[in-house]
Amino acid sequence: MNDTAAPPATLLLVDDDPSIIQAASRLLSDFGRCRFARSAVDALRLLRNEPVDLVLLDAEMPEMGGLEMLGLMQNSSELAEIPVVLLTSHRDEATEEAAFAAGAVDFLSKPIRPGVLKARVNTQLRLSRALAEVRRLSRTDTLTGLANRRAMQERLEREVLRADRLRTPTSVLMIDVDHFKAFNDLYGHVAGDLALIKVAECMRKAASRANDFCARWGGEEFVVLLPDTDSDGAMAVASHMHRALAELAHPHEASQQGCLSTSIGVATLVALSSQQPIESVAHSLQDRVEHLLGRADAALYRAKSAGRSRSELAST
Numbered sequence: 001m002n003d004t005a006a007p008p009a010t011l012l013l014v015d016d017d018p019s020i021i022q023a024a025s026r027l028l029s030d031f032g033r034c035r036f037a038r039s040a041v042d043a044l045r046l047l048r049n050e051p052v053d054l055v056l057l058d059a060e061m062p063e064m065g066g067l068e069m070l071g072l073m074q075n076s077s078e079l080a081e082i083p084v085v086l087l088t089s090h091r092d093e094a095t096e097e098a099a100f101a102a103g104a105v106d107f108l109s110k111p112i113r114p115g116v117l118k119a120r121v122n123t124q125l126r127l128s129r130a131l132a133e134v135r136r137l138s139r140t141d142t143l144t145g146l147a148n149r150r151a152m153q154e155r156l157e158r159e160v161l162r163a164d165r166l167r168t169p170t171s172v173l174m175i176d177v178d179h180f181k182a183f184n185d186l187y188g189h190v191a192g193d194l195a196l197i198k199v200a201e202c203m204r205k206a207a208s209r210a211n212d213f214c215a216r217w218g219g220e221e222f223v224v225l226l227p228d229t230d231s232d233g234a235m236a237v238a239s240h241m242h243r244a245l246a247e248l249a250h251p252h253e254a255s256q257q258g259c260l261s262t263s264i265g266v267a268t269l270v271a272l273s274s275q276q277p278i279e280s281v282a283h284s285l286q287d288r289v290e291h292l293l294g295r296a297d298a299a300l301y302r303a304k305s306a307g308r309s310r311s312e313l314a315s316t
Ligand SMILES: Nc1nc2c(ncn2[C@@H]2O[C@H](COP(=O)(O)OP(=O)(O)OP(=O)(O)O)[C@@H](O)[C@H]2O)c(=O)[nH]1
Pocket: 143, 176, 177, 178, 179, 180, 181, 182, 184, 188, 189, 190, 191, 192, 193, 196, 218, 219, 220, 304, 308
């Protein structure tokens, strides 16, 4: 009944009754790994430390019940998207309604009926995998496989918040392919698409730290986010990008360089000083992200005007 072609899942069983945990983990072992917790507090700790695909949660537990735990999960950005199936010995409509209102994806009454449990778990795992794939696709640029503009916007906002909290600098590169209209006109759109894929590969090579994040911003324009990176570091990454493209030497006879090149605008959000409280930052998160991108864009414009195939650093 379970989806045998699917990758193994991690299920978390939360119940204060060890016999339920034992029975459920035996029934569900075909789906992958079963983790268990005897209380909501232990379950929340585990969820914060390891990835879990589905939670089977007992509604009635001492100290903190399943509904309360579900409420905490729904209010946490890290945990809200993990599907939760609520298990309860109550069969009344009000309990079922309360489970769905609290954010449960399904509801099962005890005693557990093995066939029904397996079927419901199978359905929820398939749904959550499909949803994860939709989410991934909605954040990916299909041509280059890089993140898309929407994913970069979200990441930028998260990164600016993180940088404020940790008082670290953050930089962005705004990258635009030089004379790309002429490239398309000369070599055709298919060759143009292939060139964009090559540019994306060079970008990945140049911005290679684990937290560096590259996205296609639109058309032949890209943005790279460099967490924990000051302007010197960002200019160094920009140089790596120019070098990677020079080594690639992809012909572009309509450009003065003779090969594919980019112009880059670099902007850095300087770290808050230790005396500056986070609350003193006057502008909204969106305004700060826009301002940072605006500075990178203005620097990119200067790089284009100064002859292309170069980087310019935005003043702070
Ligand atoms: N092949 C291809 N071309 C694209 C894609 N997206 C945008 N373009 C083309 O990129 C070109 C961008 O042209 P412009 O904005 O005039 O800039 P440019 O020719 O690169 O000139 P500079 O930026 O000033 O160096 C346009 O011809 C777009 O059609 C794409 O996905 N594939």
